[in-house]
Amino acid sequence: MGLKDYVLKRLMFSIIAIIVVFIFNFILPRLMPGNPILFIMGGVKLAPETRAMLIRRFGLDKGIWEQFISYTWRTLNGDLGISFSHFPRPVTELVLKRLPWTIALLVPSVVLASTLGIIVGVLAAWKRGGKFDVAVTSIGLFIWSLPFFWLALILLLVFGFYYPIFPLRGAISIGVDYTDFFHFFRDWLWHSTLPILSMTVWNYAGYAIMMRNTMVDALGEEYIITATAKGLSDRVIMFKHAARNAMLPVVTQITLSLGFTLSGSVFTETVFSYPGVGLLTYDAVMARDYPLAQGVFFISAIAVILANLVADVLYARLDPRVRF
């Protein structure tokens, strides 16, 4: 099987996965006992004519197949329904508006966590079984076992309350007129330091452990013995020979772990009241806003499926050793 067949196979998988999510979202409100209209339109008190209009719009007065066709059509046009708690604003608009805030948290924390994880992993693997290695693996294990949001809570308690260096909530100060972009950026960074820090910790452990393990494998390869025999320095062997080869799976892991990172952002944004998609999810849950929660799930699922596709293809292209 060549690269083309492999890519085609992964593409098929992604399409099937998206269809499964799509059908899941359609079935869920209709599977629950009680009137699905309640789940789709909510307990919002509406004028009878608005209600009738909405029922017509979502095709809720028709049969299940017609509802499905109308649902498919609306989804293809980017219409994911109307939020109850922000009535009558559409779900898609709400999510898209919050998305930049979340991306502004995700990108720096993923960059920091992967850089730190790769460096620490390389150093730990170099002296395998040494003090540093043991410390790195035990701290990694400890971070994995703690409830992540609790770390964020502790950061907030220490640096927001006891030593109020950072604000307790939000992404920017309320009621400030920004003179220029730099002014705005500084205010955002002041608010975002703790959230970015907790997201970094959340992501770091996985990268460090993974980099350590692939690096240990790489150091056992024959080309390392060759490099040592050639009399190359430790530094060159460590970074130019071993780490470069060991990094590949870790780099694709960055794309693959998007789902994990998104889950982390729900907790981080909730703890710090940071107005991104994660906090939107939390608010949707608290308000039992079904369309909004499902919309967030739908969009994040699609993002994760596409990220996986990109990672698979990238990995196959970058690593000539991959056999399909």
Added chain:
Amino acid sequence: MSRTSLWFDSLKNFWSLYKKNKKGLIGLAIVSIFITIALLSPYITPYDPYEWNVAPAFSPPSSDHILGSDDVGRDIFSQLIYGTRISLFVGFAAAITTTLIGVIVGTIAGYFKSLDSILMTFTDIVLVLPSIPIMLVLAIYLGPSIWNIILVITITSWTGVARIIRSQVLTLKERAYVDSARSIGAGNVHIIMKHILPNTIPLILATAILRIVNGILAEAGLSFLGLGDPTSMSWGMVLHYAQTCGGFSRGAWWWIVPPGLFIGFVAVSFTLIGYSLEEVFSPKLRR
């Protein structure tokens, strides 16, 4: 030799290996303490964890209330002792159901070639989906209860187990003794039950222990996000109330720090047990 004595022998053999593992013993000791606390919780809690005004609101730790009180004057230490019972129960129950489904799917996929690709495609789809958003959507539809939390955790976490078991079954079914069993006319069910599954038990056990950690952490996360059962005060629920009922504006560290430490201790201990089991069962990992 009878079957039971054989079983007893292998258990003794296992224990003599396990007790050499220091990390495993520490994990086992801490877990035993917490299980004892969970079993005895009604007898060792100084106060009713749900009763209001047993202390003034937001009182810091004192000799009467060693971990202080919350916004309505409930005793936090009692809440955590009761919480041990609930969090461990959810952890164990979710681990059992997750492992059960994972083993069934993994065995079928690994053994029957015709079903492998469809089952594994489905497993991979569930594996890919972002776990917290899918759990949240399911949980708001199902409503807050302990059983729904266990169900939601199970739906999202059986996939890892299925993958591990499948790859083990794939290698086991190529073994010579499976071939000879088949050649004397043994049926598929017989081969799976007598020759394949018994050989996966060590792996199943180690995975199941790590699933307990997953269950405890997932329950804490869901409860923290407000999807917990309001009538059962799990550790995650305590943190949820601390977050939403002014634990921060009062700087009530005694309300925020201890629940996380409880969760962390139990999770680390189970993880240590899980890793030690892996080391005992696969000699390659032994140092």
